[in-house]
Amino acid sequence: MSTKVLVLKTGTTHPDLVARDGDYDAWFVRSLPCPPEDVTVVPVYDGAPLPQNPEAYGGIILTGSPLSVRDEAPWMRALGEWAVARAEAGQPVLGVCFGHQLIGEVLGGRVEPNPNGREAGTVEVQLTAEGAADPLFEGFPAQLVVQATHNDALVIPPSAPGVRRLAGNGNTPWQAFAWGNNLRAVQFHPELADTSLQTLLDLRGWEGSTRPSPHGEALLRAWYQRWVAKA
Numbered sequence: 230m231s232t233k234v235l236v237l238k239t240g241t242t243h244p245d246l247v248a249r250d251g252d253y254d255a256w257f258v259r260s261l262p263c264p265p266e267d268v269t270v271v272p273v274y275d276g277a278p279l280p281q282n283p284e285a286y287g288g289i290i291l292t293g294s295p296l297s298v299r300d301e302a303p304w305m306r307a308l309g310e311w312a313v314a315r316a317e318a319g320q321p322v323l324g325v326c327f328g329h330q331l332i333g334e335v336l337g338g339r340v341e342p343n344p345n346g347r348e349a350g351t352v353e354v355q356l357t358a359e360g361a362a363d364p365l366f367e368g369f370p371a372q373l374v375v376q377a378t379h380n381d382a383l384v385i386p387p388s389a390p391g392v393r394r395l396a397g398n399g400n401t402p403w404q405a406f407a408w409g410n411n412l413r414a415v416q417f418h419p420e421l422a423d424t425s426l427q428t429l430l431d432l433r434g435w436e437g438s439t440r441p442s443p444h445g446e447a448l449l450r451a452w453y454q455r456w457v458a459k460a
Contacts, residue, residue: 231285231286231287232263232267232287232457232458233263233267233268233269233285233286233287234257234261234263234267234268234269234286234287234288234289234290234453234457235269235271235280235283235286235288235289235290236254236257236258236268236269236270236271236290236292237271237273237279237289237290237291237292237308237312237328238252238253238254238270238271238272238273238274238275238292239253239273239274239291239292239293239294239296239305239308239327239328239331240253240274240292240293240294240295240296240327241253241274241295242295242429243429243432243433245428245432246425246428246429246432249425249428250422250424250425250428253292253293253294253420254268254270254272254292256418256420256421256422256425257290257292257420257449258270259420260419260420260445260446260449261420261449261453262449262450262453262454263453263457269286273304273308274294274296274304276304279307279308279311283315283320284320286320287320287321287456287457287458288320288321288322288323288452288453288456288457289312289315289320289321289322289323290322290323290324290325290328291308291312291322291323291324291325291327291328291329291331291332292325292326292327292328293325293326293327293328293379293418294326294327296327297327297340297380297381298327298330298331298334298340298381299340299341299381305331306334306335308331309331309332309334309335310335312324312328312331312332312335312412313332313335313336313408313412316408316409316411316412317409317411319411320411321411321412321413321452321456321457322411322412322413323412323413323414323415323452324412324413324414324415325414325415325417325418325419325420326378326379326415326416326417326418328414329383329405329406329414329415329416330381330382330383330416332408332412332414333383333386333387333403333406333414334383334387336387336388336389336392336408337387337388337389337392338383338385338386338387338388338403339383339384339385340381340382340383340384341381341382341384341385342380342381342382343379343380343381343382343384343400343401344384345382345399345400345401346400347378347379347380347435348377348378348379348382348400348401349377349378349379349430349435349436349437350376350377350378350426350430350436350437350438350439351374351375351376351377351423351426351437351438351439351440351442352374352375352376352377352398352400352417353372353373353374353375353398354372354373354375354396354397354398354404354405354417355371355372355373355396355397355398356369356371356372356373356395356396357394357395357396357397359393359394359395359407360394360395360396360405363393363395363407363413364451364455365395365405365407365413365448365451365452365455366395366396366448366451367451367455368451369444369447369448369451373396373442373444374440374442374443374444375417375418375419375442375444375445375448376417376418376419376421376422376423376426376439376442376445377401377416377417377418378418378426378429378430378435378437379401379416382401382403382416383403383416386402386403386406387403387406387408389408391408391409392406392407392408393406393407393408394406395407395413396415401416403416404416404417405417411456413452415448417445418445419444419445419446419448419449420445420446420449421445423439423440423441423442424439426439427439
């Protein structure tokens, strides 16, 4: 099986941040523990078709986005269903922020504006008992420090059989979930540096503070090593 990673780009961030630190896809290219040439980026939000040879990739990532799953653009549902189908076929899939929410809706959840308000900055999330036992978080502490920025959330959790809640906090109970052996999803941004997030908060005028966290890149390493490299 290939150890190449397919990054499905679902939006583009503030242009000033792109000029300084790159876009959603570039953050993954920098953070994943594989050579940059092993990462293929497909901008599905901009009309690029899904690859006809998905089996050529050892893992698939759905990125974050400033867009909302609630927009219900035709490509969104199609992408979410495609990602779930790839996981069913045995490919490792990781949904991040928008990707997490999109997959959650396909699995029976509902995305709405978070009744607890926007979550922006460096936040703490707690593993559930199932999260502590999941390979994605093996060796992690019970409480993680991660970067987050989102206004929507999975207000109604996924109802599909086999969904397991892995992590949450007071703002967003569904910070991470698993479905089956191959699909994992996180609301926070493991690929995002605290400095980049602080720049984004300043550009958007959002309240929040940031600090470094080792847990984001560690999670991406764990996903790559325990799923992609072993696939």
